[in-house]
Amino acid sequence: MDNPKLISVQVRRGDKNESELVAYEVPLEDGQSVLGVLQYIYDHLDPSIGFTCSCRIGLCSSCLMRVNGKVVQSCTTLADGDMVIEPYKEDTLVRDLVTELPLISRASLSKPNI
Template sequence: MSEAIETIKIKVQRFDPAVDKEPNYQEYTVPYAKGTTVMSALRYIYENLDHSLAYYASCRIGKCAGCHVRVNGNTKLACTTIIEGNVTIEPKKGKVIRDLVVETPPRGEKEGHEEVVPEV
């Protein structure tokens, strides 16, 4: 007899300004294990459920700070934020290029982003 795999619901804000008039939300069911990060859930969605999802992934260790998203309304780093149940993921504030990817200013210019409180 096989064990049931625990799953969670991830609701992602989707928006392509070239096509959509307004953002919309799409819900995905993903496998859950203790220690699952927002980034690993997004990667699972992209690789297994929806190849059209756009999100930023670079260092994956919290150094570059490029993966800022809002998780349940709070700005977090996707690569280091642990999921502990169903979540809503939205882009950080700014001009959305597509889905969770937001335009960032050129290096050296100040970015008007929200303060991120590190996970402890």
């Protein structure tokens, strides 16, 4: 791609107590996914961004996010323009887009979550 189109990507960063939308400019490749856009931000712009993913092919649901208000798997959702990416649930937010509380089925682990 010679002159890739730049899109504006706003990502909700922070935790339950405090969060804000942080804007990034990302070159849009044809056929890129929302997860690919986040990977670009992590690789090139801001490695502090928090998100989870695993299979990257739409099977595992580790990368659920709210993209432009809609809860989707970010790996199979195509990035086709400006977007707002937010955690898909607030009550179990760890940081940024990491919203899952890990399962700790063991009583002896005190204060399991944060």
